[in-house]
Amino acid sequence: xxxxxxxxxxxxxxxxxxxxxxxxxxxxxxxxxxxxxxxxxxxxxxxxxxxxxxxxxxxxxxxxxxxxxxxxxxxxxxxxxxxxxxxxxxxxxxxxxxxxxxxxxxxxxxxxxxxxxxxxxxxxxxxxxxxxxxxxxxxxxxxxxxxxxxxxxxxxxxxxxxxxxxxxxxxxxxxxxxxxxxxxxxxxxxxxxxxxxxxxxxxxxxxxxxxxxxxxxxxxxxxxxxxxxxxxxxxxxxxxxxxxxxxxxxxxxxxxxxxxxxxxxxxxxxxxxxxxxxxxxxxxxxxxxxxxxxxxxxxxxxxxxxxxxxxxxxxxxxxxxxxxxxxxxxxxxxxxxxxxxxxxxxxxxxxxxxxxxxxxxxxxxxxxxxxxxxxxxxxxxxxxxxxxxxxxxxxxxxxxxxxxxxxxxxxxxxxxxxxxxxxxxxxxxxxxxxxxxxxxxxxxxxxxxx
Amino acid sequence: xxxxxxxxxxxxxxxxxxxxxxxxxxxxxxxxxxxxxxxxxxxxxxxxxxxxxxxxxxxxxxxxxxxxxxxxxxxxxxxxxxxxxxxxxxxxxxxxxxxxxxxxxxxxxxxxxxxxxxxxxxxxxxxxxxxxxxxxxxxxxxxxxxxxxxxxxxxxxxxxxxxxxxxxxxxxxxxxxxxxxxxxxxxxxxxxxxxxxxxxxxxxxxxxxxxxxxxxxxxxxxxxxxxxxxxxxxxxxxxxxxxxxxxxxxxxxxxxxxxxxxxxxxxxxxxxxxxxxxxxxxxxxxxxxxxxxxxxxxxxxxxxxxxxxxxxxxxxxxxxxxxxxxxxxxxxxxxxxxxxxxxxxxxxxxxxxxxxxxxxxx
Numbered sequence: 001x002x003x004x005x006x007x008x009x010x011x012x013x014x015x016x017x018x019x020x021x022x023x024x025x026x027x028x029x030x031x032x033x034x035x036x037x038x039x040x041x042x043x044x045x046x047x048x049x050x051x052x053x054x055x056x057x058x059x060x061x062x063x064x065x066x067x068x069x070x071x072x073x074x075x076x077x078x079x080x081x082x083x084x085x086x087x088x089x090x091x092x093x094x095x096x097x098x099x100x101x102x103x104x105x106x107x108x109x110x111x112x113x114x115x116x117x118x119x120x121x122x123x124x125x126x127x128x129x130x131x132x133x134x135x136x137x138x139x140x141x142x143x144x145x146x147x148x149x150x151x152x153x154x155x156x157x158x159x160x161x162x163x164x165x166x167x168x169x170x171x172x173x174x175x176x177x178x179x180x181x182x183x184x185x186x187x188x189x190x191x192x193x194x195x196x197x198x199x200x201x202x203x204x205x206x207x208x209x210x211x212x213x214x215x216x217x218x219x220x221x222x223x224x225x226x227x228x229x230x231x232x233x234x235x236x237x238x239x240x241x242x243x244x245x246x247x248x249x250x251x252x253x254x255x256x257x258x259x260x261x262x263x264x265x266x267x268x269x270x271x272x273x274x275x276x277x278x279x280x281x282x283x284x285x286x287x288x289x290x291x292x293x294x295x296x297x298x299x300x301x302x303x304x305x306x307x308x309x310x311x312x313x314x315x316x317x318x319x320x321x322x323x324x325x326x327x328x329x330x331x332x333x334x335x336x337x338x339x340x341x342x343x344x345x346x347x348x349x350x351x352x353x354x355x356x357x358x359x360x361x362x363x364x365x366x367x368x369x370x371x372x373x374x375x376x377x378x379x380x381x382x383x384x385x386x387x388x389x390x391x392x393x394x395x396x397x398x399x400x401x402x403x404x405x406x407x408x409x410x411x412x413x414x415x416x417x418x419x420x421x422x423x424x425x426x427x428x429x430x431x432x433x434x435x436x437x438x439x440x441x442x443x444x445x446x447x448x449x450x
Numbered sequence: 451x452x453x454x455x456x457x458x459x460x461x462x463x464x465x466x467x468x469x470x471x472x473x474x475x476x477x478x479x480x481x482x483x484x485x486x487x488x489x490x491x492x493x494x495x496x497x498x499x500x501x502x503x504x505x506x507x508x509x510x511x512x513x514x515x516x517x518x519x520x521x522x523x524x525x526x527x528x529x530x531x532x533x534x535x536x537x538x539x540x541x542x543x544x545x546x547x548x549x550x551x552x553x554x555x556x557x558x559x560x561x562x563x564x565x566x567x568x569x570x571x572x573x574x575x576x577x578x579x580x581x582x583x584x585x586x587x588x589x590x591x592x593x594x595x596x597x598x599x600x601x602x603x604x605x606x607x608x609x610x611x612x613x614x615x616x617x618x619x620x621x622x623x624x625x626x627x628x629x630x631x632x633x634x635x636x637x638x639x640x641x642x643x644x645x646x647x648x649x650x651x652x653x654x655x656x657x658x659x660x661x662x663x664x665x666x667x668x669x670x671x672x673x674x675x676x677x678x679x680x681x682x683x684x685x686x687x688x689x690x691x692x693x694x695x696x697x698x699x700x701x702x703x704x705x706x707x708x709x710x711x712x713x714x715x716x717x718x719x720x721x722x723x724x725x726x727x728x729x730x731x732x733x734x735x736x737x738x739x740x741x742x743x744x745x746x747x748x749x750x751x752x753x754x755x756x757x758x759x760x761x762x763x764x765x766x767x768x769x770x771x772x773x774x775x776x777x778x779x780x781x782x783x784x785x786x787x788x789x790x791x792x793x794x795x796x797x798x799x800x801x802x803x804x805x806x807x808x809x810x811x812x
Contacts, residue, residue: 338747342604348662349604351773352746374774418771421754440507441750443539448594449484449506449668450750 002091002143002327003302004196006187010180011050012153014205015041017177018296024169025177029185030298033200036193037300038308038344044373045204045316048292049359051105053203053316058083058107060317060337062355062422064370068105069360075106081332083320084109087145090329095140096147097128112141123152125160125176129183136190152180155206155281157221171210172221197301197326201319205292207276213267220260220277253282272400285367286358287391288380289401293356293373299323310343313375315354333450351375355422357383372419379415386416451626452485452536453589453667454652456677458623464631468650472683474691475725479738479761480654480698483675484668484751485540485590487741488653488698493519493542495702495720497739498755499810505743506668506751509539518717520702521545524581527711530573532580534566536587546583554587560629564636571640586629592622593656593666603663603745615658647708648683651701660786668751669744671759671768672787676740682708692728695763697738700725735762739809744772760806767802778802 018041019027020034046056046063055061055068059080063069067077076082084094093112100117102108110116113135122128132148140146159175168178184200191198210219260278269277276291297319300306303326317337324331325339342349357370358380369389371380376396382388390406392415406412444450451459456476459465481491481498490503494517498504502511521531522545532548535541543549552562563584570580596618601608608615630650637643655675657664667675680701687708699722706713707724728734741755756772766787768777778799779787792799 333749335748340747342747345606347604347606350663350744350746350770353772353774376774414774418774421752421756421771424754437507440510440539443537444506444751447537447539447590448598 004140004143005087005092005145005199005323006191006196007096007145007147007199008184008201009147009149010153010200010202011149011151012155012204012206013177013202013296014208014291015043015202015294015296016291017173017208018298019177019181023174023177025174025181026168027178027181029181029188030200033184033188033198033300034298035307037198037298038305038310040297040299040310040312040314040340040343042311042313042375043201043295043297043316043319044313044354044356045202045293045295046355047357047359048204048286048288050101050203052357052359054102055105055107057201057203057316057319060320060331060335062317062336063357064423065336066107068107075104082107082109083324084145086320086324086329086331090327092143092145093141094145094147095135096145096149097122097131098147098149099151102149111147121151121154123180124148124150124183124187125152125179129186132187133190136187149203150180152176153206155209155221170212171208171217171219173206173208173210193301195302197299197304197323199319199323200296200298201316202295205290205294207279207291209277209279211269211273211277213269218263218267218277253280256280257283270400271402282361284361284365285389286360286369288356288358288369288371288373288378290373290378290395290399305344305346308344312343312349313351313354313373314340314343315352353418353422355419356380370419370423372415372422374418377411377415379412379419381416451586451589451630451650451652453593453654453656454623454626454679455619455655455674456652456679458620459652459679462623462627462630464627464634468630468634468683469681469691471689472648472681473687473689474682475680475696476691476693477695478651478678478680478698478701479695479740480676480678481740482668482755483654483671483740483742485536485653488678489540490542492651492653492698492701493521495699495722496718497699497721497809498741499739500718500721503542504741504755505753506539507753509542512542514542514544516718517720518714519545520705521581521583523706523711523714524579526714527579529579529581530570531583532566532570533583533585534563535583535585536590540585541583552585552587554591559586559588560632563629563633567633567636567640567642571642574642574646584633586626588629589619589622589626589656592618597666601665602747602749603665603669604747605665608665609659609662612659619656619658643683643685646684647705648681649701649705650679650681650683651698652678652680653698654678663744668742669757671740671742671757671766673766673781673785675742676759676761680704684708690729692725692730694728694730694733695736695738695761696725696728697722697736700736733763737762737805737809739806744770746772758806758810760802760809762802765798765802767799767806769803769806776803 019025019030045053047053052063055063055066059066095113096111099120153176157172157176159172163175163179169175209221257280318340321337321339325341354373358368360366360368368383369380370383378393381390391404392406393401480488482488487498487503494501496517501517502513519542525531525545531546533546534550536554570582573580656667660674664670703722703724707726738761740759742757743752743755744757745751757770759768764782766779776792777790778792778795
């Protein structure tokens with residue numbers, strides 16, 4: 001009998017804030033889950049935002065290969081096999097909860113529970129945990145795959161009163177993680193980990209908009225109640241007023257940023273703190289710092305090693321090949337993700353560079369970047385011009401990515417070569433030579449090389 | 451002799467007998483440890499960085515207008531040319547009058563190749579010269595069936611059973627040596643070597659589980675897959691065994707010199723040089739450059755090489771493009787390349803690194 005699978009995505013959960021004993025959050029349930037499973041603490045998401053990250057997790061391919069570019073434009077290429085297709089072909093029934101935004105990209109199938117789409121602010125702490133428990137208690141058809149995407153940690157963060165004390169964290173982000181932990185605990189009570197695989201991961205990280213300076217807490221978190229109110233109102237804006245509404249949004253964001261810059265002017269803050277505090281939703285310049293792309297990946301359940309921490313860099317594209325391997329499910333080899341089971345077996349396994357890209361803005365043009373991350377270096381540059389907006393960081397000595405060493409032309413070239421080898425592979429695959437490529441693949445298959 | 455390792459070649463009965471009467475190069479460094487790129491380099495005398503064939507996927511990129519291959523040289527000299535190969539990707543087909551693919555799973559290669567030799571002996575007797583390329587593919591066949599299809603590059607079962615892997619490879623090699631023995635015997639019976647040059651090369655070696663991550667070949671750039679051999683048998687050639695390192699790209703210019711065929715100046719210059727003047731007393735430290743494609747856990751080889759190496763008689767430097775790491779080995783003290791000296795041999799690393807860059811930028 002195939003095990004059931006609970007796949008939990010905590011939107012915006014950063015790897016460095018994943019509840020460990022050393023963190024400020026108070027998370028007994030996630031800690032216990034960690035003891036029962038394997039945590040990959042250096043998982044690199046392919047993108048800094050939800051849509052592209054989803055496209056990559058659920059196809060095991062880098063986003064640029066999937067056809068999905070943003071929430072407004074492009075849907076999944078029709079010839080791509082998703083993880084849902086593979087699960088369905090292997091008898092899985094698909095359930096779960098997703099934000100309505102997911103409808104726009106053609107990646108997700110229709111789930112078997114009709115109420116699977118929720119409005120943008122759905123989260124474990126405002127009803128999704130209860131709904132999930134209700135579904136698990138009812139007769140889900142086994143084997144089931146339950147995908148739960150929770151927006152609790154997405155800005156603006158709204159911490160409930162019960163968790164809004166120092167005991168649960170130093171800032172609203174940490175406190176919210178403690179709150180999420182509580183609800184995860186309620187779900188875990190209903191899950192038998194000897195028969196269910198549980199995956200806990202995130203789509204991307206986020207800037208934490210508060211810091212302590214001279215024992216004072218500087219908090220630039222948005223007013224969540226106001227934000228949710230504005231969101232509700234804007235949903236009912238007539239179409240002819242939308243351009244005006246969008247302009248108003250951009251103007252407000254600009255004003256907010258100017259205000260924040262003024263406030264920070266004379267404060268002695270590190271660069272990484274500053275960029276987190278001033279970041280806004282309408283920023284045109286996009287970056288790919290670790291706080292935005294490094295996520296946790298926790299795997300627990302049958303045949304998964306317990307209490308194992310793997311610090312080697314892996315990628316979110318590797319998640320499904322690893323799950324499918326543990327289920328003995330065959331999957332296409334024509335993907336970017338790789339099966340990480342040797343790492344679970346304690347074997348040495350070569351690190352692969354992670355391709356990364358920023359998510360374009362929808363309302364206006366943004367300056368987007370593409371790049372690569374290895375355990376040693378982070379490199380990203382303008383998506384269309386290799387000479388513009390070049391950022392290179394030596395992660396071994398500069399983990400906060402504050403010292404751009406892009407003047408090291410040799411090193412830049414080396415990283416650019418890795419990036420090109422990933423992107424070029426795709427272009428050659430999709431060139432006019434594609435039929436020849438297929439023929440070569442057939443010949444290589446005869447020789448046992450594919 | 452597809453996949454024939456140097457260590458087995460030196461010990462095999464028929465191979466050894468032939469080596470005694472031939473000009474034999476025991477350390478030929480393959481440009482690539484997999485057939486497609488390796489054979490294109492041998493046939494063009496040039497690295498895949500120049501010819502365009504640097505991966506499993508790139509035979510269609512071969513720059514036929516820039517590089518003249520062995521069969522084209524011979525066709526120009528009115529040779530009748532014929533290839534009997536394992537697969538259409540492994541050689542540039544230009545210059546072959548006939549380019550035939552055999553069925554490695556079902557054909558009896560000994561019988562098939564003896565029949566071909568008979569056919570071309572008749573052509574020879576009719577006063578025509580011939581070039582016959584025979585690909586012995588059954589080491590590959592065994593490895594494909596019992597290793598490539600059964601394990602992946604990280605299968606515990608494979609890497610924990612070195613003795614079993616060695617034994618299996620020995621069996622495959624023994625059959626290869628039997629094949630060689632029968633072919634040689636048949637040629638001798640026909641008195642073919644009176645006026646015929648015999649060239650026996652291996653394209654690359656094969657892993658028997660030496661390094662986790664490479665169950666067969668075409669992943670890393672270690673000696674167990676990079677070191678191949680080359681043998682030239684002709685009555686005018688000395689019977690000498692040259693142990694110093696040479697390169698697989700040197701094979702074409704050597705054949706051309708043996709046959710007094712000048713290098714065609716209408717094409718780009720070859721990177722290889724003839725080996726005829728080499729001897730054991732006077733080592734020539736030609737740098738050997740190689741490239742491979744680590745699939746990194748994928749089930750397909752990459753489209754571009756991602757492991758580069760440069761080798762001298764004593765040292766090897768490896769650059770892993772896929773994870774930005776480097777390795778340096780002293781091949782005299784550490785022939786199995788277990789002790790990476792990258793942090794200790796800084797000067798040597800610098801020197802080899804710059805040589806590698808020079809070749810890449812040339």
